[in-house]
Amino acid sequence: MEARGLLKELLEMPGGDQILKCIQCGTCSGSCPMYQAMDYGPRRLFAMAKGGDFDEVFRSNTYWICASCYFCTVRCPRGIKITDIMYALKRMAVARGYTPREKSAYMYQAFKETVEQYGRLSEARMMQKYLTKAPMDAIKNASLGLKLLLKKRMEFKVEPVKNPGTFKAMLEKARELAHEGSSQEGEVQWSPEEA
Numbered sequence: 284m285e286a287r288g289l290l291k292e293l294l295e296m297p298g299g300d301q302i303l304k305c306i307q308c309g310t311c312s313g314s315c316p317m318y319q320a321m322d323y324g325p326r327r328l329f330a331m332a333k334g335g336d337f338d339e340v341f342r343s344n345t346y347w348i349c350a351s352c353y354f355c356t357v358r359c360p361r362g363i364k365i366t367d368i369m370y371a372l373k374r375m376a377v378a379r380g381y382t383p384r385e386k387s388a389y390m391y392q393a394f395k396e397t398v399e400q401y402g403r404l405s406e407a408r409m410m411q412k413y414l415t416k417a418p419m420d421a422i423k424n425a426s427l428g429l430k431l432l433l434k435k436r437m438e439f440k441v442e443p444v445k446n447p448g449t450f451k452a453m454l455e456k457a458r459e460l461a462h463e464g465s466s467q468e469g470e471v472q473w474s475p476e477e478a
């Protein structure tokens with residue numbers, strides 16, 4: 284699909300049209316805690332999308348790395364729902380078969396396995412799982428983990444949901460429905476294992 288068609292598709296997605304209000308002030312990129320790990324910050328990503336360079340947008344790791352913390356969204360002077368646009372870009376990329384690069388795929392796997400096991404996220408358990416999948420990267424970020432622990436921003440104790448079995452059944456059903464939906468639409472299937 285040509286760039287104009289992709290831009291039209293983005294503008295039609297929930298919140299996507301807000302990209303047109305961006306004044307390129309950079310507040311989002313300057314506030315983003317994940318900026319250092321991103322190929323492009325949100326400001327530049329939006330400029331690229333508006334310019335029609337979707338191939339580079341989809342190839343970038345930005346929307347995969349976005350932690351959905353909403354910090355950029357609350358600080359954007361134009362009230363743009365940046366996090367929602369990250370989700371919109373992710374949906375568009377997945378529908379075209381783009382996958383996250385290796386390290387972020389490991390992070391997604393660790394996230395998925397933790398939530399499947401406990402029914403909720405435990406950052407410490409997720410990082411343990413990530414450590415076994417990408418040890419060098421985990422060691423590189425060990426000082427950040429330590430800081431989070433010292434500031435009590437990371438909890439080792441996990442309290443699983445009351446009924447993990449019911450939660451697992453719900454996940455299975457959601458997978459079934461997603462599989463049926465994307466088969467009907469002829470979309471590309473994606474799972475972290477394929478990355």
Ligand code: SF4
Pocket residue numbers: 304305306307308309310311312325326329358359360361362363365
């Ligand atoms: S903070 Fe808002 S207006 Fe500024 S660059 Fe980011 S998206 Fe654009």
Ligand code: SF4
Pocket residue numbers: 311314315316317318325348349350351352353354355356365366369
């Ligand atoms: S929501 Fe995503 S892009 Fe925005 S500040 Fe958080 S990590 Fe960065």
